[in-house]
Amino acid sequence: MKESLSIADYLTRRLQTEGIEYVFGVPGDYALPLFSAFRKGGIETINTCDEQGAGFAADAYARIRGIGAACVTYCVGGLKIANAVAEAYAEKSAVVVISGAPGISERKKDPLLHHKVRSFESQRKIFEEITVGATVLDDPETAASEVDRMIELARRYHRPVYIEVPRDLMSLPCRPPAPRQMAEESDPQALAEALEEARQMLLASRFPLILADVEIHRFGLQKELVQLTETTGIPVAATLLGKSVIAETHPHYVGVYEGATGRAEVHDYVEASDCLLLLGVFLTDITVGGSSASLDMSRCIYATSEKLSIRHHSFEGVRLEDFVRGLLKLGIEKKVLPGIAASRTEAIRKVPARPQDRITVQSLFAEINRILSPEILVVADVGEALFGASDLIIREPTEFLSPAYYASLGFAIPASVGAALANPRLRPLVLVGDGAFQMTGMELSTAARFGLSPIVILLNNRGYSTERHMLDGPFNDLLDWNYCRLPEFLGAGRACQVRTNQELALTLQAALSQKDSFWLIEVRLSPHDRSPALERLAHRLAPQRRTNP
Amino acid sequence: MKESLSIADYLTRRLQTEGIEYVFGVPGDYALPLFSAFRKGGIETINTCDEQGAGFAADAYARIRGIGAACVTYCVGGLKIANAVAEAYAEKSAVVVISGAPGISERKKDPLLHHKVRSFESQRKIFEEITVGATVLDDPETAASEVDRMIELARRYHRPVYIEVPRDLMSLPCRPPAPRQMAEESDPQALAEALEEARQMLLASRFPLILADVEIHRFGLQKELVQLTETTGIPVAATLLGKSVIAETHPHYVGVYEGATGRAEVHDYVEASDCLLLLGVFLTDITVGGSSASLDMSRCIYATSEKLSIRHHSFEGVRLEDFVRGLLKLGIEKKVLPGIAASRTEAIRKVPARPQDRITVQSLFAEINRILSPEILVVADVGEALFGASDLIIREPTEFLSPAYYASLGFAIPASVGAALANPRLRPLVLVGDGAFQMTGMELSTAARFGLSPIVILLNNRGYSTERHMLDGPFNDLLDWNYCRLPEFLGAGRACQVRTNQELALTLQAALSQKDSFWLIEVRLSPHDRSPALERLAHRLAPQRRTNP
Incomplete structure (x- = not known):
């Protein structure tokens, strides 16, 4: 890299040398030139419906490929992905967050430029809490070295980093990076x-x-x-x-x-x-x-x-x-x-389920287990989707993604977008509850737009069922959408509702054989039905009696 | 207040004395007892599809009523509303953010409890950047005084505050608050x-x-x-x-x-x-x-x-x-x-528009202007929705809401939920682009669930049109949803697509006369049509040529 690249082009090239083929994000005026630079440099930009979706998609991409990237505009974009980046921090996923920002020359006298919160440092300070490194590329002399340093931190700790790019410096030539120390060796x-x-x-x-x-x-x-x-x-x-x-x-x-x-x-x-x-x-x-x-x-x-x-x-x-x-x-x-x-975990295979019976949580996961293959990547959202999935028998390493510790609802559908692009040989099978679906399910629009074909199994039990068993109230209820009308609304994809084991088996078969679009399969479950894992967990997480006011 | 109230009950009562009738949020295990306490105390909890919606709704409520509140769970909820709270900070809206949190007794030895990011201080530190006051109610002796101090800060600066409530202390009795100094007077x-x-x-x-x-x-x-x-x-x-x-x-x-x-x-x-x-x-x-x-x-x-x-x-x-x-x-x-x-701004009334002509941005806003009345509150999202709306003639004070400075896309629909509850005498008329709709439009589910009836005018120009004119690329495109199929998907509301001025006028008339559900009116606009205000703004905000890599 001897020629003099602009800061934006250097960043693009470094992402590429890390093997990043897609950057997830939503553009905005401060970030537009970055989106343009990525595309010119050969990185495809995947714009999600909301920045939150981009954060989860980049996290999933990083979990599979080792590193991923999200690009957002200043504050109104960046702060929308704070939660997804926090998840990547908590669960060790190397997401490079790139934020466009007001130019350094525009910051003099601290004017009220649109998207600013308290000071021009606010966003960086917030990201310092949820990353292992945060930098502002405010000097062309050090910009390239700073990019390298951030990528090295992300690689070393498998945690997110934050790179802020002031828009007036993006196109300036940057000095080639200083040689970096080799990674530390063990004593x-x-x-x-x-x-x-x-x-x-x-x-x-x-x-x-x-x-x-x-x-x-x-x-x-x-x-x-x-x-x-x-x-x-x-x-x-x-x-x-x-x-x-x-x-x-x-x-x-x-x-x-x-x-x-x-x-x-x-x-x-x-x-x-x-x-x-x-x-x-x-x-x-x-x-x-x-x-x-x-x-x-x-x-x-x-x-x-x-x-x-x-x-x-x-x-x-x-x-x-x-x-x-x-x-x-x-x-x-x-x-x-x-x-x-x-x-060995054979319990899941032993459930007797007659074809004409209503689907239960147990029969659902037994059927999912039956159809798993090395071509399927399971992506589980939080709640019953995750706890039920814990007994699935995954055939290949790293073919199960879930935010099992940080546990942010709404991860799975946008994550399936990132996962499908990270490894096109695998088809995501998404397990998601209705609560999580109402948060980020519309990112199936992104899947449709970019020709991806996840199979989404929606566990519809009409509310936040994990919480229902801890402390119930109308705050655990949700409107019961007609989920299988989604394809008409989006103008893309396929969907249907299943109630019996036979309907489920036939629909899964159809979904597996038709790979040209997403499938949304709504499974109507009783709100009172739950997996043994959830039963135990809900009991333990329930607020103790003395804490209930 | 001489009797000994629990921390949760004291907080509830203080919100009530501030006139807060609704708290917006999504429950989670750390926050569930708060939701329960609010309801027992007579405050209704409005759970939105995603926390982001709760943040915008609470902001709108605060803009109208002087103060509003959002309740979330630890980190996975709190960090999802960081952006909405930043908007309230930037534009001066007194949102009280209440977050459930791990108990103080659970924090000993810094264990990895679910939803934790880096440390138990992470969330509070982040909110310190986007509020005028942040506190953790970690001591029953001071909890009531701290609640009072936060509410006073929110009232004084008209900016958000953050109150974190460890779950093991929520039900403990708190000491009555210390008498507070009167608000400062002018010199x-x-x-x-x-x-x-x-x-x-x-x-x-x-x-x-x-x-x-x-x-x-x-x-x-x-x-x-x-x-x-x-x-x-x-x-x-x-x-x-x-x-x-x-x-x-x-x-x-x-x-x-x-x-x-x-x-x-x-x-x-x-x-x-x-x-x-x-x-x-x-x-x-x-x-x-x-x-x-x-x-x-x-x-x-x-x-x-x-x-x-x-x-x-x-x-x-x-x-x-x-x-x-x-x-x-x-x-x-x-x-x-x-x-x-x-x-005086009469320009908007002078647009000649024949009934059978295709709707233009100008004829759209002329028609909206015609139907405005003192019973309508205009809520404009960012982009053409806002710039076109700038020439509307609003009849009564404070009947126009928009994030005109911080400019976060996706504000308007969840804000209309907060606004309708803040002032039930006004019917929200929401102006929103397709980009913003794809971010938070599903909060119409929340409107439907709680019996609200905003009229949403969706300016569909198939992408981020403000940006399209600055620097275009496929990252400014969006999937073109069949927006008027939303009622079938949600099982609630009414919607239709309009193309001519006559269709628009008739549909608006119908929407105004039917007040029992939301209306979504999709207006098909040419992607190249834009208001004079946007024309001027896009020109000024466009990245300067030298910054385009």
Whole structure:
């Protein structure tokens, strides 16, 4: 890159070298030249109905491709994606947020330019709270280096960064970036000591177990995980946020562990282990069951990108990737461990469902499980859609997306747009409740406009059913839309309503065979029907009696 | 209030004493007990499709009633309304944001509880950037006083505040609030000196003029403004953000002044004044035309809630209300000033439009102007909807709402929900483009659910037409929905598409006579047709050539 590129063109080129083919966003006057620069540089711009949709789409793209980008205008665009970017922060997804902004020359004397909130720093300060790096490209001398620094931060921490581009500098030539230090390496002695201690614990263990979570996806360590379990025989459980970190048909796979709110057989199996190898795990209240999880740290080896602890002491300067790869070289002999088959999650297949019966949550997920294939990517929204989906058996690694920890309603449909563009070989199967659909479901318009064909299964139970069971009131009700009229409204797509198991099976078959448009399948469920997982979770999350005024 | 109320009940009661009858929001587990407390206390909760809609609705409610409230859950709800709250900050609207949050006892050891971003302080820090006060009710001893302090800040500055309520404290009894200092009074000497100087300038002036803006609405000084112009004869112009600050049929009213981007006759009239009395004016690029406005400060008396300047010096400690009321007592003799009638905005009535002709932007606004009445509140979204609406003649004060400065697309439809509940005697007439409709138009579901009946005029020009004229590309395109199929999709409301002037007139007549549901009237406009106001604005906001990469 010796020629002198403009700031906008340098940014475009850097996104491309990161493999970003699509930028999601809604244009606005401060950002228009960026949209134009991306297109000229060969990056397609995907404009969503609302910026919120762009944020979720970029997050999903980043989850699949390692990094993604959203472009918005100043404040009225940027602040609309604050929540989606916060989700990417909480769940480790490398979203590069690019915001057009008033020119530096326009900011003199602090005038009231449209879209400004309190000061020209307001938006950057807000993004500092929800990113691992925030910069304003206010100097052509440093702009290119700053772009590089942000992308490196996003890559390293798998979290969002914020790049603000004042519009009067976008077309100015920028100085080629300063050479950057190589990424830090692990401290070799700390790494060796930690690995040796891990080896001894694993050797001494009668019943070791791996609990794998979201960072295995984010750091691209899925293959290493498979190798580790296959060479050592140590079984693998996943968290809900980490679900599909390994093919769930793998013979060493135990199931999803969710503390006391998860399935009892998985819970018992995991907690019986005398040596837990926690790889890339977030100990959250949802995914590990919060205080209900009784993980005894004195039997844990706990490695994440942020810390490495063994029992009650920790090691500085050991990277997750190096530790996981190091485990592969320990030469741990393969053991045959008991009880794996018994714990395998077969419950979902055992539901008796007659064709003419009304669909229940259980029969719905059994049917979805039946049609899953390696060509399908499951994207689950929050609520019953997610909890019901936890028992699906995902065939390939990283073919299940869901905001299982941050849990923002409305993720799944816009995420399916990002996911379909990130990996066109997979067709998204979206699971979404009516509450989440009413938030962002209209982004099916974006799917239609760009020729994408997600299959959306709408679990219609007429309200916020997770909450209904905690504390009910009319605030949990929703208007019951005629969801299957959506194609007439949008002028695109296909939709229908199903009530019986047979209707569901036939409709899913039709949807799978017709790949030229989205399908919206509204499943009428009883508001009182819920999955065992939701039953347990709702009970635990319910406000305690004393907090009910 | 001598009995011991819980924190949630105290908050409820304080909202009620402020006259708040409705709280807008979407529930979530951390916030559910608040929703329940509001309802028990007699405040109705209005749950919107998405939190964004709740933010805009609460803003509109506050614009009409002086104060409004939104209730959300932690982060996944709160961060979704950051943009709407920023708009309320920028345009001075007293929105009380109430967020449920993890309990204080749950926060020990900083666990990963669902919905958390970086730290338990993240959300509060973000709201500190977009409010005039942010507090966490983490102590029953101070909670009531903190609630009072926040409401006082919101009332005083007419800007949003943030109250975070940890769920484990909501039901604890709170100590009655400490007595609060009375609101500050103006410095009597500074006030007297400023008024005397103003009097002399006005007396010496051959052609004084009042330019009135949004703070006259917010501080409830509309009557004082009428009295001032009627007793002194000084004519009044308004800004776009302040539009309807005085009835636009008032004989002393000149029109909307927007600097060089506005109508030439108003521009010339205002700029010919040798003594401009700027009351509650925001000198923004949109409303006053930014750098294009050539207001000579040496002939200005400039009073806002934040500062009082006369010519090039300023006065400390003078409140806007006191200054405006003081002006009334100056005994300025009534003059008959020239040229008011000539400048009156009659242009809109002069458009020849034959019934069978296709609707144009001009004929559309002429027809809307014809049907306006004191029973109609105009709510304009951003873009052509706003710029076309600037020439409408609003009959009563504060019957025009629009985010004319912050300019966030998607305001109008959710705002009409808040407005209709704030003043049930007025029927909202919503003007919205297709871009904004695709963002938040589904909040018509909320209107339907709560029995509201806005008339929505959708200006369909198939894309972001303001931007199209600045810098075009496929990112300015939108899918062309079959908007008039919305009632079938929602199962509520009425809609139709109109193409000719006659169809428009007949449909508006029908909509006005049927008040039992919302009406959506899609007006097919040519993408190339635009109002003179937009023409001028698009030209000025277009990225300068050198900034186009």
